Structures are given as C-alpha cells and as structure tokens.
Amino acid sequence: MTAEKSTAQLIDLVPICSRLPTTSVDQLIGATRVIARAGSHMSPRELAAALHIDDENLVGLMDFLSRLGLVEAIGSEIALTESGKSISASKMQARRRLFAEPARRLPIVREIVEALGAQPSRSLPRNKLLSDLGAHTCPSDADEVFDHVMGWGQYAGLFYYDRETELVRLF
Numbered sequence: 001m002t003a004e005k006s007t008a009q010l011i012d013l014v015p016i017c018s019r020l021p022t023t024s025v026d027q028l029i030g031a032t033r034v035i036a037r038a039g040s041h042m043s044p045r046e047l048a049a050a051l052h053i054d055d056e057n058l059v060g061l062m063d064f065l066s067r068l069g070l071v072e073a074i075g076s077e078i079a080l081t082e083s084g085k086s087i088s089a090s091k092m093q094a095r096r097r098l099f100a101e102p103a104r105r106l107p108i109v110r111e112i113v114e115a116l117g118a119q120p121s122r123s124l125p126r127n128k129l130l131s132d133l134g135a136h137t138c139p140s141d142a143d144e145v146f147d148h149v150m151g152w153g154q155y156a157g158l159f160y161y162d163r164e165t166e167l168v169r170l171f
Contacts, residue, residue: 029095086098130146
C-alpha cells in the first residue's frame with residue numbers, strides 16, 4: 001500500500017464536515033481580489049481586517065485558498081500565486097473557467113463529478129449524494145457544507161443543485 005493510498009483511506013475516516021471549510025465562492029474570490037489590490041501580498045492580520053473575519057475563519061479560508069493553489073505563505077505574509085493573480089484579475093466568465101481547474105483538484109468535487117458521471121441521467125438525489133459522501137456522520141453541518149460545495153461546483157460550471165427536484169446534476 002502506498003503512502004498516498006493509506007492517507008486517502010485515513011482521510012476518508014474523518015467526517016466530511018470536519019474536512020471542509022464552509023467558505024463561499026464570494027469569500028474565496030473576494031480574498032484574492034483584496035490581496036491583489038494590496039500588491040498581491042499582505043499580512044494575515046490585514047486580510048482578516050479587510051474581510052471583517054475572525055482568526056478562526058481566516059485560518060480556514062487561507063487553508064482552503066492554499067489547497068486550491070491560489071495563495072501561498074511567504075515569510076509572514078500571504079501571497080497570491082500566478083493562478084490567484086489570474087483569477088483575481090479576470091472578468092466573471094474567465095474567472096469561472098479559471099476556478100474550475102483548482103476546484104476539480106478538491107477530492108469532494110472530484111467525487112461528485114465522478115458519481116454524477118457514472119449515472120445514466122448524470123444526476124443524483126441530494127440525500128443519496130450526501131449519504132455517499134459520508135455526511136450522515138455530521139448531520140447538523142451537512143446542509144451548510146452541501147450548500148458551499150454546490151456553490152463551488154456551480155460557479156466552476158461543473159454541477160448544480162436543483163432545489164425544486166432536489167437533484168444534483170452535471171452541467
């Protein structure tokens with residue numbers, strides 16, 4: 001068993017709600033734009049003040065932006081990567097396309113796209129998808145996490161959630 005394989009299995013034991021930040025697309029894009037306006041780098045304290053968020057939310061946001069490859073820590077500052085600079089400088093449609101690539105690297109987004117792609121209808125009921133993703137281990141947080149993940153997928157043009165039918169569909 002490779003180290004990568006064993007890590008994936010260990011991560012799978014942690015409830016989905018513990019692994020994902022509840023960060024909206026607006027917060028992600030907003031953070032990149034704030035950093036860009038500051039010359040593409042700034043201190044975490046300055047970013048937290050600019051976004052009006054507390055330290056706990058800042059840590060989650062920075063971790064998520066880092067996992068997406070949009071920011072990196074350089075010394076005591078947060079700096080935009082080339083991808084982060086491109087996203088922050090782009091118009092809406094281009095930003096959505098650029099966001100799709102890092103979003104696909106997120107295991108949950110990849111799992112959803114694969115699960116939906118395996119269905120003849122290219123859709124799944126919300127409850128089935130949540131159950132398959134392990135949300136039953138954290139029902140109190142599952143709705144919030146689900147909403148954020150659907151927001152990321154819809155923004156990136158990967159999948160969307162139809163609230164009326166309660167189906168998640170591939171674009």
